[in-house]
Amino acid sequence: MKKRDRLEVIYDILNAIKNNRNSIRITPLIRKSNLSSKRFLKYYEELLETKLVQKIDSKNIKYTSLTEKGLAFIEKYKTIKTFVEDFGL
C-alpha cells in the first residue's frame, strides 16, 4: 500500500470526524486514522494548532469536532491536491 502524504493523512482524519456526525472521541479517531498513537498525536497537535479541529467538553467527556476551517479543508481538498500535483510542489 502506498504511503499517504501529509495532506492525505489530514484529509482522512478530518473525514473520519465528519463521518462521525462531526463529533468523535480520541480513541476511535486514532483507530480510524490508521496511524500509530505517536504519529497521530503529532498530526492532532497540528490540527488543533491550525484550528482545523477543536476539543469539546460535554458531560466530562472530551470530543473532537471540525471547525469551519476544517470543513472548508475537506471541501477544498481536491483543489489543494490538484494544485500541489500540477505545480510539482
Add this chain to the structure above:
Amino acid sequence: MAPHLAPFAFYIELIFSLIVTMTCFVIYHKTKELYILSKHKGIEYFRKTFLFFGIAFLARFFLRSAIVILPRGAKPIFLRMNPWMGTISFIVSYASTMALIYLIYSIYYKKINKNILKKTYIIHAFAITIALSSMFFHNKIIMLILQFLLFILFGIISLKKYRNTKKNTKNLFLVYLAIIGLWIISNILEVLSFFTPVPSIIIYTISIIIFAKILDKVLKSLTIK
C-alpha cells in the same frame, strides 16, 4: 539620452513591467486560501516566489521610471548617488535573489533538511549581503553570478525531478527555467538598455506570456472541485 530618443518605448517597458508585477501579486493573492487551509510547505514557497518576484519587478519599475522622469544629464549621477535609488536597487537585488531561492525550495523542499528550512534568516541574511554589496559597489556582477549559479542549481534539480514527474509538470520546470533565465538576461540588458529599451521590451513581452501562462494554470487548478 534614452528617454528623449525613444520615450514611447520606455513607457511601454514601464507598462509591461507593471503587468508582470500585477500578475505575480494576483498569483500570490489567489493561492492564499489554499495555503491558509493546508499550511503546505510547497504552496508557501510557491507563493513567496511570486511575492518576491512581484516586489522585484515593482522595484525595478520605479528604478526605470527614474530614467523617464529625471531631467536630461542628471540621470547616471542620480541613479548612482541618490540614496532612494540605492535603496530601490537593493530591493531589486534582494527580492529577486529570494524569489529564485524560494523557487528552488518549492520544488525541492522535501529533500532539504528540515532544520535548514526552519532557519530562513540564513537565506535572508545571504540575500541581503549580496544586495548590499551590489548597492555599495554599484556593481551587479556579484548578484548576477549568484543568480546564474542558482539558475544552474535549479536546472540540475529540475533535471533530477524531471524523470519522475507527470508530463504537464515537466513543462512547468522549463517555464520556471525560462523565468530565471529571462530575469538574468534582463539584468544584463538593463545596463545595455540604458540607451535603448527595445531589448527589455522583448524580454518583458516574453515574461508577460510566461507569467500569464502560470496565472492561467493557477486559476484553472483553483476551479477544480
